[in-house]
Amino acid sequence: MTNQIKNPYLKLKNNILHLEDISLEFLSEKIGTPLYVYSRANIKDSWNRYYNAIKNNNAMVCYGMKANSNLAILKEFVNLGSGFDIVSGGELERVLSVGGDPKKIVFSGVGKQEWEIKNALESGIKCFNVESEAELYKISQIASALKITAPISLRVNPDVDAKTHPYISTGLKENKFGIAFKDAFDCYKIASSLPFIKIIGIDCHIGSQLTEISPFSAALEKIIPLIKNLIDNNINIKHIDIGGGLGITYKDEIVPDPKDIVDAARFKLKEANLNHLELILEPGRSLIGNSGILLTKVLYLKHSDDKNFIIVDAAMNDLIRPALYQSYHEVQQVKARTGQAREYDIVGPVCESADWLAKNRLLTVKENDLLVIESAGAYCTTMASNYNSRVKPAEVMVDGSEYYIIKNREKLSDILKFETTI
CATH class of the missing domain: 3.20.20.10 (Alanine racemase)
Known part of the structure; x- marks a missing residue:
């Protein structure tokens, strides 16, 4: 591995990255990529940092749910006792649908x-x-x-x-x-x-x-x-x-x-x-941001005198933060490899020059390798789109050695069904 792993819930075992006790290779085989993967334990730990801050302090936490509004994640925060900061009627409906207390909602x-x-x-x-x-x-x-x-x-x-x-x-x-x-x-x-x-x-x-x-x-x-x-x-x-x-x-x-x-x-x-x-x-971000990763597969390697590219199956429509904010996300290889590293830009299939996930990263990779985009729990899936008629990724919650699909991968029929021809 060329980069340091900063997420404590990502572990390297037998040269393969695991999230808690689940191999990311296993998840990719079962569910495919691109795939958002969340750590339930990490969410609870993030919440506990805030709970320890507010207890006995006449204070309340209202999760800024625009960061990530998946129903399973909202339900976690309901069970932990959180309130919610909402910014739309749709977000209100989401909170109420998972049993959130309206008396803990600020709009x-x-x-x-x-x-x-x-x-x-x-x-x-x-x-x-x-x-x-x-x-x-x-x-x-x-x-x-x-x-x-x-x-x-x-x-x-x-x-x-x-x-x-x-x-x-x-x-x-x-x-x-x-x-x-x-x-x-x-x-x-x-x-x-x-x-x-x-x-x-x-x-x-x-x-x-x-x-x-x-x-x-x-x-x-x-x-x-x-x-x-x-x-x-x-x-x-x-x-x-x-x-x-x-x-x-x-x-x-x-x-x-x-x-x-x-x-x-x-x-x-x-x-x-x-x-x-x-x-x-x-x-928002500080409760969920480092609890999620984006798992993506290498489609092609493209080398030239001026620039090397890793073309992956995730794109700016799945994670727009780098294109929109020029933001930095750590990139890890799921399978550790030896050999001479090269400097790459990691890009997606979308027909835009802005479609990049990371730039100037030293990696030793092959086609079909899996990469992890870290710190992808906040402002990633909530900002996703169907640009280029691409389906949105599935989402999975890992809890120790168990995993739960908390959002199914879209199908092409899903993104066509609301449209009609004249």
């Missing part, structure tokens, strides 16, 4: 549609994270028609630079998310006057794949004076939602423990005499 997103608001109100969710004044009026209108009081918080944009990729930065004033900090107090005053609106909290989210605590602390330093001003003006705040965004290790990132973030938040709230507020966190 974010800048473009909530009428049917989504109605369904959320009738389901009895914990809170809407309102992202504009126009949305606030819309929720009040729908809640009044239904005669159901809508619990809301305002997502306030603190204009804090999370120092992350611009596509996953959400807390700057040029981002589409949230209500501008300078407008937040007036918007709360409007909310307090609207019928069937109940203010219960304040929310902020500054970005994703954060590797430092300082952006969280900077956001709190902006938000806390606003909270005190609201309380002084008889606007009751019961919770503060500091969002998610904690990163994972893709390459060599050193990421804080969730407890560090909770402790830092509690310190600042206590300092401001606001320690009575419930603390809500919305982690």
